[in-house]
Amino acid sequence: MQRTPADGAPRQFIREKKVYFHHCDPAGVVFFAQYLVFMNEIVQEWFEAGLTVDYPELLLERRIGMPTARVECDFLAPSALGDTLRFTLSVQRTGESSCHLLLVGTGPDPSDVRVRIKAILVCASLDSHRPVPLPDDLRTALQDWPATGLST
Incomplete structure (x- = not known):
């Protein structure tokens, strides 16, 4: 789901993820690293459904990756087996490469924030492993996802 509020606010990409047994630690709650797996899945879904950029083609044929260069997570409340988490992705800023x-994961109640993840993706050549400018089609697609400029 993509949402663009009528008031011109930035777009949000929303996905729900169910917590399965393999996501949990012995305490019965989501193991913290699994949130990064959720993030990676949601980013790929956003590329394909939100940006309409063929992610496998970007990597396998064009040899361009979008690795996570920095990630910052705030774990605010536990999530347990059987929970359905609602993740909202928004663009904070777009640079040259x-x-x-920002991804925010909540429980059924939107005010029940479980995790907040800030991530910086860097466009890189898969051959040289060096940053490269965002390709024109990706930059054009990102124009439909105006940055919020927020730091929360």
């Missing part, structure tokens, strides 16, 4: 994202 980077994209700053």
Whole structure:
């Protein structure tokens, strides 16, 4: 789901993820590293459904990756087996070769924030492993996702 509020606020990409047994630690709550797996899945879904950029083609044929160069997570409340988490992705800033994202995961109640993830993706050549400018089609697609400029 993509949402653009009528008041012109930035777009949000929303995905729900169910917590399965393999996501949990022995305490029965989501193991913290699994939130990064959720993030990676949601980013790929956003590329394909939100940006309409063929992610496998970007990597395998064009040899361009979008690795996570920095990630910052705030774990605010536990999530347990059987919970359904609602993740909202928004663009914080777009640079020459980077994209700053904010993902917020909540429980069924939107005010029940479980995790807040800030991530910086850097466009890189998979051959040289060096940053490269965002390709024109990706930059054009990102124009439909105006940056919030927020730091929360």
